Amino acid sequence: MARAVELWVGTYPAAGPEAPAGTGEGIWRLRLDPEAATLTGELALRTPAPSFLATSPDGSHLYAVGETTPGTVACFAVTPTGLELQARVDAGGGSPCHVLVDPAGRALYVSLYGSGGLAVLPLAPDGGLAPEVLAAGGPTQVLEHEGSGPDPERQEGPHAHSATLAPGGEVLLVADLGTDELRRVRVRADGTCAADGVAAQLPPGTGPRHLVVGPGDHLYVVGELHRALHVLGWDRASATARPVAVLPLPAGDSFPAHPVLRGAELLVSVRGPDLLARFAVPEDGARLEPLPTRPAEVSWPRHVAVVGGHVVCAGQGSDEVVALPSDPTGAALRLTVPAPACVLPVASDTGHGAPGRAPVGRRG
Template identity: 50%
Template sequence: MTEQPSTRPTTTPATGSAPAPAPSAGSRELWVGTYPAAGAGTPAGLGEGVWRVTLDVATGGLRAARQVVETPAPSFVAVHPSGRVLYAVGERSEGTVTAFEVHAEGADGPEAVRLEPLATVASGGADPCHLLLSPDARTLFVANYSSGTLAVLPLDADGGFAPEVLASGAPAQVFGHTGTGPDESRQESPHAHFVALAPGAGHVLVCDLGTDEVRRYRVEADGRLTDDGIAATLPPGTGPRHLVFSADGRFAYLVGELDVTVHVLAWDAATATGRPVQVLPAGGTAAAADAATGVAPRVLPSHVTLDGDRLLVGVRAAGVLAELAVGADGLLTPVRDLPLGAGAWPRHHAVVDGWTVVAEQVAGALVTFAPGSEPGTVLRLPAPACVVAVV
């Protein structure tokens, strides 16, 4: 693998607004959310923030890494479809969501881009870890892991927080939940880990790692939500983390973080429910025991994406990106485990212009590779947690 260094620039003071420059021919810009350099669970606000990185779409090379703004523990980010607003969680006990306006100092290249905070509001719970924009970009949904809550943040037409949110400094709605699971170390209470739209966009779904359920909320005409029960119940101890739907909406592919599995759910759009039809190992093998403690780190699958007929699952501690083939019947067949290097901890990944870009949180790197190839470029970056393509 080719390794590339990174640099940390200083943030330029605000000097006005202009449209963000378009990526140069043959390149794509990426937003990267990070944890504090010492990792998840360490004090936030010690210099971490949101980075911008350039991806060469011809070679998969990564360059021009620069920290655009400092903000506490932005472990997940989302982009307004206009490209002019970026949202970032503040993953800490008093959770926050910040909306940043995307600015450019001029038209002299993507390195001129900067982020200016528009507003910071409460996330509706503790340790927000995932964001989802509604299809009409008028609502931002927030999964708060430690409190297990789902929050609803209405937006204005330009992507800023709606007046009611700005006035209260809090979400318009917050939904809690009850229940536990058999894994006492991780399932002592609900843990909302991921928000998704059901096919047809009539329901919002929440993967609840703590209760082994996919929670369901009906989307009303005004964009608000109504609790609508449970869309799917997984075997005890599954720990549902993330999911993705097939292009035709007939199947959901769900990662079980705690039992190290991938579950295939046949999806009934009429009732917005999932029925388990297949379960198989997520990939990877048990990690080696620590030399000092004699204890092996727990293998923990994380993010899942669908790239055509390939399902990709990051598996932390095992340090691999597992590739599974999706058959015409919607079922999965393991293909291979792509090794990501010593110390790899693939928390999140995205497929951008054919290149898979992996955020290796603990190793402190971004890694890229093309379908059918081994990982190629490594770009050192402190504790990357999320990769999103610039709109």
């Protein structure tokens, strides 16, 4: 049987990140036990609008954006009993919605949806925020951007929605929902960054949100606004991506959100119809084939993660986290969590882990 695993879950205030406190101001710790067929958990710590989470490479620290204006970034030490706040600093702009940790633990890269930039916060060797970040009270770099798109409500300016390392690990790709671009950012040896133009220009009105790297150096980019999945081929020599295919996602009043790979299958959470779009991924990574969709069994599945034999969905609209077994005939496991927005497995090598949105016009 699969081993029990633990998860961090970040939340998003039900009334929006600028609303008074009420629900969705905390980080939860969950335990998924496939053998016992249970999903349990509790609030680990209250913190404002922690809509996206990441861990240090060794799992000793947890980082959370505070998706407010002005935005914040918090660093927590993972202890045997939970989380301990070490520092909370300014994010360098409004509405930070995504945080990526450099694989070598050199820095955090924070996407600023509201102001459109990418903030760089160096880390100390122990996983805490570096002294220069603490001294400045925020990032040591903010790479700003300009531009817009054809959607007057969602693309009036740049809106960095996520950052992903391109194949090779030397370039960050910033998915800019507002400008329909994958912005290219060079990563220096010390983890700091330099803006380097545009790696891919997507069709007007695409609204790139999140992406994942697939086989054969292919990128699978979710277009939130025009409801399509873009397959791009990455060229390491030129650090550019070329279009390979465009695959439709469920149309109508739908808002595609997060892609995740599960073996030879790609899953994309789609809010509105509240389902998982599915695609078979061949060995070369290029010719994806649509598969029957699967209900997400939650409302507004903002984020998903593959955890052992389960797909775990954060149902922001239904205040619950659900773990769907690989076998679609199996029973889903559920837990009530206020406005969950991000699901992240707890690292096990710290000694503290288990063995082993909203209407059109709003972000979310």
